[in-house]
Each structure stands twice: as structure tokens, then as C-alpha cells.
Amino acid sequence: xxxxxxxxxxxxxxxxxxxxxxxxxxxxxxxxxxxxxxxxxxxxxxxxxxxxxxxxxxxxxxxxxxxxxxxxxxxxxxxxxxxxxxxxxxxxxxxxxxxxxxxxxxxxxxxxxxxxxxxxxxxxxxxxxxxxxxxxxxxxxxxxxxxxxxxxxxxxxxxxxxxxxxxxxxxxxxxxxxxxxxxxxxxxxxxxxxxxxxxxxxxxxxxxxxxxxxxxxxxxx
Numbered sequence: 001x002x003x004x005x006x007x008x009x010x011x012x013x014x015x016x017x018x019x020x021x022x023x024x025x026x027x028x029x030x031x032x033x034x035x036x037x038x039x040x041x042x043x044x045x046x047x048x049x050x051x052x053x054x055x056x057x058x059x060x061x062x063x064x065x066x067x068x069x070x071x072x073x074x075x076x077x078x079x080x081x082x083x084x085x086x087x088x089x090x091x092x093x094x095x096x097x098x099x100x101x102x103x104x105x106x107x108x109x110x111x112x113x114x115x116x117x118x119x120x121x122x123x124x125x126x127x128x129x130x131x132x133x134x135x136x137x138x139x140x141x142x143x144x145x146x147x148x149x150x151x152x153x154x155x156x157x158x159x160x161x162x163x164x165x166x167x168x169x170x171x172x173x174x175x176x177x178x179x180x181x182x183x184x185x186x187x188x189x190x191x192x193x194x195x196x197x198x199x200x201x202x203x204x205x206x207x208x209x210x211x212x213x214x215x216x217x218x219x220x221x
Contacts (some may be wrong), residue, residue: 005209021046027076027106031040034071042070044143044169046209049077052141052167055216056081059165061138064088065128067121067152068144068169072101078141079110088114089128091121091144120146125155135161143169146186151195151219157202162221166203168193172213 008016023031023046023048028129034043042061069075069092079088098116105111117119117124121144128136134161140156149168156166170190176182177191197205197215204218 005052010129016091017047018143021050023042024076024080024108026104026148027073028084029071029103030076034073037071039070042068042212042219044074047074047209048214050073051208051210051214053081055167056139059138060162062086063137064139064141065089065125065137065156065159066090066141066143067125067156068092068142069098069101069116070094070143071105074141074143075101076104076108078139079099080108082113084113086113089124090114090116091098092116092118093120099192102192122155124173125152128159129155134158135195137161139162140164142165142166146170146173147189153193153197155181157217157219160219162219163210164219167176168197168215170219171215172209174212189212 031043031046034040056078059079063086066075066078066083066088075088075090082088095118098118102111102116103193105114137159138161140160142152142156144152153166153168160166171177171192171194173187176187177194187209194215197203197217202220204220205215207213207215
């Protein structure tokens with residue numbers, strides 16, 4: 001028995017994946033292909049993707065936003081959890097990465113549930129707010145430029161319906177957020193947001209040590 005979260009060594013991590021992960025072939029191919037790219041560390045862990053898929057299905061979510069799509073792996077998990085008439089608005093600025101994403105989305109049969117927006121995510125979120133989409137979305141996943149996380153969070157909270165969920169990635173930042181000697185802009189932005197969320201009475205909160213840390217924020221009604 002343990003009173004704190006276990007540290008996963010390679011053997012235990014392999015066991016976790018072997019007894020829990022149900023990764024479709026297209027998802028696996030996307031993950032392994034992306035692992036060969038220079039910026040592969042931007043991709044989420046498979047167990048995190050499956051965890052978010054589980055949450056989206058559990059909520060019965062229909063409308064979702066993804067801020068940061070990269071090569072499409074997280075989008076596969078999220079879009080496949082939506083009903084056939086659901087919609088995932090996928091925000092990214094990189095046409096090369098999202099061209100790869102489109103390929104996997106089409107191969108997995110979820111392209112008809114994804115609306116890709118190639119533009120700065122803040123512009124897309126502001127446009128949605130301008131179109132009176134407040135309280136419309138069920139789920140928002142934030143995984144993009146860390147210095148903008150607070151701005152994304154504030155817009156996402158407006159767009160989210162009461163009872164909806166925001167999932168914020170990289171909140172543990174490979175342990176750097178706990179190192180007060182780490183003062184680079186990304187680490188400082190994440191540390192400041194973590195502290196803000198801890199005291200934010202607009203949400204219910206849980207920081208989960210999956211992947212590089214995911215904070216779940218449920219919008220209070």
C-alpha cells in the first residue's frame with residue numbers, strides 16, 4: 001500500500017500500458033511516426049490520450065476545442081470520443097504538422113468531426129466569443145505555447161458550459177515547476193498558472209500526475 005502516487009519505472013510503465021492501453025492501429029501509427037520527428041516531445045503519452053478519451057465519453061461531450069494539435073494524436077483520441085454529430089475545433093498554426101494530422105484523422109474516420117483552424121489560437125477563441133459561443137463547449141484541451149496558457153484558460157472558461165471540463169497539459173513540466181531556480185518564461189508561466197488555478201473559485205480542480213501532468217478544471221455553475 002502507498003499513501004502517495006507511485007513512481008513508474010520502465011517495467012511498471014510497460015505493465016500499465018500492457019494491461020490498460022487500447023490504442024487503435026491508426027493512433028499507434030501516428031504516435032510512432034511522430035516519435036521520429038525532431039519535436040516529438042510535444043506529443044502526449046498514449047495513456048493520457050486514452051484518459052481524456054474516457055473523460056470526454058463519460059461527460060457525453062459533443063462540442064470540444066483543442067488548442068495545439070501538432071500531428072494529430074490527441075485529436076484522434078478526442079474526436080473519436082465524440083458522437084457522429086460532434087465537433088472538435090482544432091487550433092494550430094503549423095500547416096506542415098497539421099497536414100500530417102489530417103492524414104491520420106482521415107484514416108481513422110474522424111475527419112468529419114474535426115474543424116481545423118490554422119490561425120493563432122487566441123484569434124480563434126476570440127472569434128468564437130464574438131459569435132456568442134459562450135457556455136457552448138463541453139471540453140477544452142490546452143497544449144500549446146506555455147506563455148499563453150493563462151490567456152487560453154480565460155477564454156476557454158468563458159466558452160465552456162457550466163459543468164464542462166478544461167484539461168491543461170504539461171502542468172508538472174518535467175518537475176521544473178517545483179524548482180524555484182528555474183525561472184525561464186515557460187516554467188514561470190506554468191508555475192504562475194498552477195498557483196492561480198489553486199485559488200480560482202470559478203472551478204473545481206484536480207492536478208493528475210499522468211504524462212507530464214494534467215490539470216482538470218470543472219467550471220462551476
